[in-house]
Amino acid sequence: MAGRVLLIEDESNIAEAIRFILSRDGCEVEVEHDGRAGFARLAEGLPDVLILDLMLPGMSGLEILTALRADPRSADLPVLMLTAKGQGRDREAAERAGVSAFMSKPFANAEMRARVRALMGLDA
Amino acid sequence: MPMQTLTGTRLRERRQALGLRQSDLAERAGISGSYLNLIEHNRRRIAPDLLARLAGVLGLDMAAFEGSAAGALVEELRAAAAGVPGGGAELDRVEDFAGRFPGWAATLAALHSRAEGLGRAVEALNDRMSHDPHLSASLHEVLSAVSSVRSTAAILADTEDIEPEWRERFHRNLHEDSERLAAGAEALVAYLDAGGQAEEQVIASPQEEVEAWAAAEDWALETAPEGLASGAARALAAAMLARARADRMALPDPAFSQAVQELGPDPAALAARFGVEVLAVFRRLTLRPGAAAGLVICDGSGTLTLRKPLAGFALPRFGAACPLWPLFTALARPVTPIEAVIETPGPQGRRFRARAFCLPRHPGGFRGPELREAAMLILPEPPGAETALPVGSTCRICPRADCAARREPSILTV
Numbered sequence: 001m002a003g004r005v006l007l008i009e010d011e012s013n014i015a016e017a018i019r020f021i022l023s024r025d026g027c028e029v030e031v032e033h034d035g036r037a038g039f040a041r042l043a044e045g046l047p048d049v050l051i052l053d054l055m056l057p058g059m060s061g062l063e064i065l066t067a068l069r070a071d072p073r074s075a076d077l078p079v080l081m082l083t084a085k086g087q088g089r090d091r092e093a094a095e096r097a098g099v100s101a102f103m104s105k106p107f108a109n110a111e112m113r114a115r116v117r118a119l120m121g122l123d124a
Numbered sequence: 125m126p127m128q129t130l131t132g133t134r135l136r137e138r139r140q141a142l143g144l145r146q147s148d149l150a151e152r153a154g155i156s157g158s159y160l161n162l163i164e165h166n167r168r169r170i171a172p173d174l175l176a177r178l179a180g181v182l183g184l185d186m187a188a189f190e191g192s193a194a195g196a197l198v199e200e201l202r203a204a205a206a207g208v209p210g211g212g213a214e215l216d217r218v219e220d221f222a223g224r225f226p227g228w229a230a231t232l233a234a235l236h237s238r239a240e241g242l243g244r245a246v247e248a249l250n251d252r253m254s255h256d257p258h259l260s261a262s263l264h265e266v267l268s269a270v271s272s273v274r275s276t277a278a279i280l281a282d283t284e285d286i287e288p289e290w291r292e293r294f295h296r297n298l299h300e301d302s303e304r305l306a307a308g309a310e311a312l313v314a315y316l317d318a319g320g321q322a323e324e325q326v327i328a329s330p331q332e333e334v335e336a337w338a339a340a341e342d343w344a345l346e347t348a349p350e351g352l353a354s355g356a357a358r359a360l361a362a363a364m365l366a367r368a369r370a371d372r373m374a375l376p377d378p379a380f381s382q383a384v385q386e387l388g389p390d391p392a393a394l395a396a397r398f399g400v401e402v403l404a405v406f407r408r409l410t411l412r413p414g415a416a417a418g419l420v421i422c423d424g425s426g427t428l429t430l431r432k433p434l435a436g437f438a439l440p441r442f443g444a445a446c447p448l449w450p451l452f453t454a455l456a457r458p459v460t461p462i463e464a465v466i467e468t469p470g471p472q473g474r475r476f477r478a479r480a481f482c483l484p485r486h487p488g489g490f491r492g493p494e495l496r497e498a499a500m501l502i503l504p505e506p507p508g509a510e511t512a513l514p515v516g517s518t519c520r521i522c523p524r525a526d527c528a529a530r531r532e533p534s535i536l537t538v
Binding site: 011013014016017018020021024055084105106107108109112 | 263264267268270271272273274275276278279282283290293294297300301
């Protein structure tokens with residue numbers, strides 16, 4: 001699959017693994033490790049899919065999502081949110097804020113590929 | 125008024141009339157003094173066999189209590205029925221039920237009492253889980269490491285044509301994450317193991333671990349601790365020891381003790397005498413063996429960073445402290461001495477004299493940030509005419525239902 005993915009994830013080793021998985025699948029993957037820097041990168045141009053960790057330094061995933069949905073230009077941007085088990089309340093808040101899909105950590109690599117493909121409108 | 129209320133009061137009056145101390149009666153009846161205290165203040169229901177023992181020691185006729193025991197049973201059954209709304213219990217026949225089937229009625233009442241106790245325990249545990257940042261942070265750390273290990277290992281296992289550079293990088297990541305996982309899991313196991321011990325022995329966080337060590341040493345703070353479970357606890361203990369050493373040098377004995385005798389435990393006056401900051405005097409007055417004074421210290425967020433308890437003044441283990449503490453008045457008004465007589469809740473409410481002070485610090489100079497540290501000295505206060513400020517420990521376990529500062533409901537059924 002070809003497409004541009006922005007990944008905002010503060011855990012560098014997880015980010016590296018996701019970048020590798022999606023790059024091998026043909027995606028161009030950009031990575032930011034801080035919420036505020038990630039949000040600034042979005043202002044420069046929207047990716048085809050945004051992968052967003054819930055707990056981030058600087059600006060939380062939920063804050064980024066809420067700001068994106070409030071802007072008509074990014075209201076429909078596909079957003080895959082990464083959550084940890086036990087973050088049920090945050091997950092509900094993200095659903096209310098308009099998240100496109102969730103994935104719980106730890107996740108299977110094939111599942112990550114399938115979710116991103118689906119959000120790009122491709123067959124899993 | 126339920127008959128049960130009379131039982132405790134009657135026992136107390138009889139004991140006092142005989143000139144018996146509470147501890148003597150408790151010992152002779154085979155129960156703890158604190159449990160007898162609860163009974164005498166009608167805060168616990170009495171099982172018939174215990175009532176018989178107490179009545180025997182006090183030379184009372186059990187017949188005098190029969191009515192009250194039956195009344196207590198009926199009250200308990202009514203409470204059980206109220207706990208199941210729409211359950212269809214025939215409340216108008218509750219006395220008939222208790223009289224005709226006393227064994228079944230007592231069993232039902234006991235089950236209700238046990239269910240209530242378990243409910244309170246669940247609430248308390250739930251409270252602990254939701255307010256415990258140490259547990260939450262530990263779990264997040266472990267989960268993050270597991271996620272990374274799973275994805276990285278799958279890449280190495282599934283990607284046959286992986287470039288050597290990537291393979292090397294992922295091997296390195298795996299090594300890092302496995303070490304992180306081992307450390308996180310170890311810390312979590314140590315934490316949960318502690319949770320399995322008796323409640324009063326539970327160590328929940330590095331701060332509590334350090335405070336438990338300091339309390340065991342009677343706050344001497346002279347020698348490095350042994351056996352602290354976590355690196356964080358050891359680091360906190362080292363910082364505490366260094367600060368205590370500096371305080372002892374700035375406020376050396378016997379000069380400091382003589383000054384306390386002369387000026388009293390007035391931190392501002394003592395600080396002026398020795399030319400030190402006021403908070404150093406707070407620490408020197410309290411963090412020493414045999415000091416009959418409590419101390420709490422908080423940072424600018426109000427988070428308690430040190431808790432040295434004083435008998436009768438409960439300090440919260442989880443969640444934020446009572447917002448009415450003079451500590452927080454001082455936090456909002458830096459460099460202003462705050463003093464008040466405070467009173468704890470409940471029938472055993474006790475008075476204390478609190479002195480609080482907040483010191484702003486500017487480690488980055490004029491460019492900020494401003495950091496604040498506030499401390500509250502807690503001293504025993506004899507009964508007196510001075511109006512006391514009603515305070516608590518933390519909202520979740522404070523029975524003051526009508527408190528204007530209440531943040532959340534209490535789990536106490538008072």
